[in-house]
Amino acid sequence: MDTEIQIVEVEAPKKAKRFVFVLLEQFTMLSFASAVECLRIANRMSNAELYSWALAGDGGEMVACSNGTEFKLQMDLDELTRDDVVIVCGGIDVQKATNKRVLNWLRREARRGVVMGGLCTASYALAKAGLLDGKRATIHWENQDSFAEEFEEVDLTKSVFVVDGNRITAAGGTASLDLMLKIIADDHGEELASAVADQLIYSSIRTDQDTQRLSxxxxxxxxxxxxxxxxxxxxxxxxxxxxxxxxxxxxxxxxxxxxxxxxxxxxxxxxxxxxxxxxxxxxxxxxxxxxxxxxxxxxxxxxxxxxxxxxxxxxxxxxxxxxxxxxxxxx
Missing domain, CATH: 1.10.10.60 (Homeodomain-like)
Incomplete structure (x- = not known):
């Protein structure tokens, strides 16, 4: 049944901001779905194409997430425009999924000035590529110990998400919601972000000051x-x-x-x-x-x-x- 929604008036950009989700093998579905659904609902609540997205990955064919569901990719690790935002999605055994081709592509696109992000364990891929050196970042709590041992040059936090310049990281799970709501609020205002959260029935929005583990x-x-x-x-x-x-x-x-x-x-x-x-x-x-x-x-x-x-x-x-x-x- 179609229902009438309350449109949030925002100034639509001339061109939609594109997010390129790089899906690593065995990525976590929840963190990816949380992120992309925020973008979809932002478009719906504003009645404008504020955001677009594409699914990319090594080989550009198919990739399976950690629950076994397979996704058809729309592109290989192709050259991007400087205005794109890369969001790498990680999950189980991220070390194996972070191969040399992925690392070289991340470094190349970072040199072009592309904003780079990592969800769940994908902060490992960014750090392995040297893209988090001297930056604040976060990763899923289960991987904090190993990450801290391997990447001493990264300022690792226990926050649910971190935005440090053109590097963004989220701890996984519903932390992706908090990160994307923050991005939407920065791009188009708190009213739209709140409307998106409402649609998601997400009433406890966290900030980068919140830690990811329970007390x-x-x-x-x-x-x-x-x-x-x-x-x-x-x-x-x-x-x-x-x-x-x-x-x-x-x-x-x-x-x-x-x-x-x-x-x-x-x-x-x-x-x-x-x-x-x-x-x-x-x-x-x-x-x-x-x-x-x-x-x-x-x-x-x-x-x-x-x-x-x-x-x-x-x-x-x-x-x-x-x-x-x-x-x-x-x-």
Whole structure:
């Protein structure tokens, strides 16, 4: 059933602003769909062709996203105009999808002055091409550890999205909505952006000041300020772990009280919980980077590879070397 919509009056450009979505193999559908739907609805709500878009990719034929759905591409990695906006869409195993041809194309188009963006894990592709050096950027929280280890020259944040000059990055998922609503507001005003959000039934628009992960109390399902503070200190000190005695002292508790607090709410000791955090980071680094096993061990607070291997096997029922081999990374 057709319904009459309230048109938002804006000054239509002489030529629609074109977004070229570069779809890498195994890209995440949600982050891509969130972005392109904002553009479509902006056109509808303004009754004008403010934006156009094209789907591009290596080979220019077909590409599959991480849920298996295939998309027909409209163009190969062709030469663009300076007014185009490139949005690279990443997802699972972005390192493999970021091949030499993609990197060379990104560098070439960046030299031409094209605005470059990355959604979800595609910030990796931009960083690998050297396009985020000295820039603020973000990436999906699951890839933050490995990204920070590999690209020290990038000012990595935990924001849902970042706009730094002609480089734009979003953390994935619904963060693409927030980024595109920001772009629409900058281009054509807050009224249109709000109308687009309304159509999407999206009532909690976030800014670049919002962080992507849930708060610690929400994540662990416990609202206890001292417990949250201790977990925050643990998460911020993985490479050089802090002793339970020091953690307890810093929040005004005895070590025994801290032990009871963890066992009551998390059914494990502070030492066990801390070890699990360190091993989780180690697994991310093994699967997402080419760091040697010994460097992964050191980055996660283990003094020796043998101790690291013993702890890793006890938790994941496999060794770090086998984990690396199973995911096709080199050591």
């Amino acid at each position: 610690i109390p929400t994540r662990i399902g416990v609202r206890h300020p001292k417990l949250s503070r201790v977990i925050q200190m643990m998460e911020q000190n993985i490479e050089e772990p802090i002793s339970p005695a020091t953690l307890a002292k810093d929040v005004g508790m005895s070590t025994r009280q801290l032990e009871r607090l963890f066992r009551r709410y998390l059914t494990r000791s502070p030492k066990r919980y801390y070890m699990e955090l360190r091993l989780q980071k180690a697994r991310n680094l093994l699967m997402q980077t080419d760091m040697s096993v010994i460097n992964v061990a050191l980055a996660c607070g283990f003094a020796s590879p043998s101790h690291f291997s013993k702890c890793y096997r006890a938790h994941y029922q496999t060794t770090p070397y086998r984990e690396r081999g199973a995911h096709g990374r080199r050591d």
